[in-house]
Amino acid sequence: MTTRLQPIARVGAPYSGPSLAGSADVWCDMVLSRRRDEPVVQVALADCAEPDRARLTAPRPSLCGVSLDRPRIMGVLNVTPDSFSDGGDHATLKTAVTRARQMADEADIIDIGGESTRPGASEVPIDEEIRRTARVIAAIREAGITTPISIDTRKARVAEAALDAGADMVNDVAAFTFDPELADLVAERDVPVCLMHAQGQPETMQDDPRYDDVLFEVMDFLEDRIAFAQSRGIARERIVTDPGIGFGKTLEHNVTLLRNLSLLHDLGLPILLGVSRKRFIGSIGQAADAKDRMAGSLAVALHGIQHGAQILRVHDTYETRQAIRLQQAMMEREQSSG
Template sequence: MTAWIRPIVTPGVEEGWPLAGQPHVRFARVERIAEGRRGEDIAAVDLRRDTSARLTTLRPDLCGLALDRPRIMGILNVTPDSFSDGGLHHGFDQAVAKAMEMAIEADVLDIGGESTRPGAQDVPVEEEIRRTVPVISALRSAGITTPISIDTRKARVAEAALDAGADIVNDVSALTYDPDLARVVAEREVPICLMHAKGTPETMQADPRYGDVLTEVLDSLAARVAFAQGQGIARERIVVDPGIGFGKTKAHNLELLRGLSALHDLGLPVLLGASRKRFIGTIGGSEEALGRMPGSLAVALWGAAQGAQILRVHDVAETAQALRLWMAMARGEGEALP
C-alpha cells in the first residue's frame, strides 16, 4: 500500500516551506495518507530529505514559462459538440479570433478537435486534424508566440499539430489510448500532460466507483508517469492532471479538490481542469455551462491556493483578473501578477 504526503498549505503565510518552490503557497505540516487512512499529521521538518525535496523543489519551466506562480491555460474547443462551448468556435475564423483574444491573457492555448464530454464518441483522425491544424498554423502565421497545447489522444493528430507549431501534448488518456503517442512525444522532446480518467469519454460517467479516490488517482498517475518515462519521455517534461469530471461523481471531484496538494508528492507540475464542469453547476445552481463562470473562478482560486501550477479554463480574462487579486493578497500588495 502506497503512502502519500499531503502538504497542509497556508497561503499568504511566510512561515514554513514553499510548495513546489512557489513562495506564495507554503506549508509547515503535512498529512500522511493511504487508502482508507487519514489524519496522521506530522511536522514538515520531520520528513525525509528526499520527500521534502520532492515537495519543495521548483518545477522545471514549461516551454519557457516559470512555474513559480499559477499559469493560465485557455481552452479552445474547435468542435461542434463539446459540453461547454461546442459549436461556438467550430468555424475557422471564429476559432482563430477567439484564440487571439485569449492569447492576450493566457500563458498557454489548449486547442482540441475532439470532445471528451461524457458520452462523446471518437472523432476520426483526419477530421480531428482538419479541425485543429489550420487554426494552429494561422496563429503562428499571425505572429502569436504563446505556447500551444494540442488536446488529443492520437499520435497522428499530435504529429500534425506539432508540425504546425504546437509545443505541448495534452492527453486525457495518459497514453492508454494510442500506443504510438508516447513515441511521438519522446522523439519530439515536447512536454506532455497525463490526465487520470476512469473509462473512456463514452462510458466514464456510468456509475464510477472508487475505494479511495485520492489515493487511487495518485497511484494511477504514478504508474502512468513511470510508463511514460519507460517510453523515453523525460520526467522534466511531464505534467499531471487529476482529471476532474472524468469518471468521477460530484463527491469524487470534491474529495480530489480537497486533497489536491497531495499531487505535489509526485514531484511534477499539477494541472487543474475543472472549468464549467457539471459539479460546479450542481452546487452553484446553474444548469447551463455558460452560467458556471463564477463557480469556475472559485475552483480555480482554490487550485491556486493548493499550489496547482496550471489552471485550464474557458474564461481566461476573468480568471486572470481573479488571480491578480488573489496573488496580491497572497504575496503582498506590491507583488501581484504582471
C-alpha cells in the same frame, strides 16, 4: 504499503515554512501522512526524509518557456461542434484565430482540441480531428501569435500534425492508455505532456464510476502512467499531472479530490487543474447552463491556486486573469522591513 504525503498548503503571513513546489506565495510546514485504510497522521515537514521534503518543495521546471513559480492560465480553444460548453463557438478558422488573438493577451498557453471528450461523446475519426486542429494551429502561427500552444488529443497522428503546424506540447486526457504510440512521439519530439486521470472512455465514463479510495487510486494511476512515459523515453521534467476532475467521477469524487488537491504534489510534478464550467459546478452552484458557471469556475480555480496548482485550464481567460491578479495581491508574501 504505500505512504502518500499531502502538504498542508498555507498562504499569507507569517511565512514560516519553505515554498510549496517553488511557489512564490504558497508555503508548507506540515504534511498529512496517508496510508490506505489507516488514520491520517499530521507530521512536521522538517521531520520528513530529505527526499520527501525535496519532492514537495522543489521548484517545478518551466513549461514551454513559462516559469511555474506563480499560477498560469491555459486557455481552452475547442474547434469542435459538440464540446459541452462552447461547441461550435470557434469551429471556423476565422473565429478560432480571433479567439486565439484575444487569449494571447490573457493566457500563458492555448489548449486546442478537435475532439470532445465530454461524457457521452463519440470518438472523432483521426483525419477529421487533424483537419479541425492542424489548420487552426497553422493559421494562429501565420497570424503572428507566439503564445505556446497545447494540442488536446489522445492520438499520435493528430499530435504529430499539430506539432508540425506549430504546437508546443501535448495534453492527453487518456495518459497514453488510448494510443501508446503517442508516448513515442512525445519522447521523439522532446515536448511537454500533461497526463490526466480518467476512469473509462468518454462514451460511458459517467455511467456508474466507482472507487474504493479515489485519492489513492488517482495517485496510483498517475504514478503508473508517469513510469510508463519514462519507460518510453520521456524525461520526467517534461511531465505535468491532472487529476481529471469530471472524468469518470461523481460529484462526491470530484469534491474529495479538490479538497485534497495538494496530495498531487507528492508526485513531485506540476499540477494542471481543469474544472472550468464542469457539471459538478452547475450541480453545486445551481447553474444548469455551462456558460452560466463562470463564477463557480473562478471559485474552484482560486481554491486550486491556494493548494499550489500551477496551471489552470479555463474557458474564461480574461475573468480568470483578473481574479488571479486580485488573489495574488492578497496572498503576496510581505517583505521584511528589517
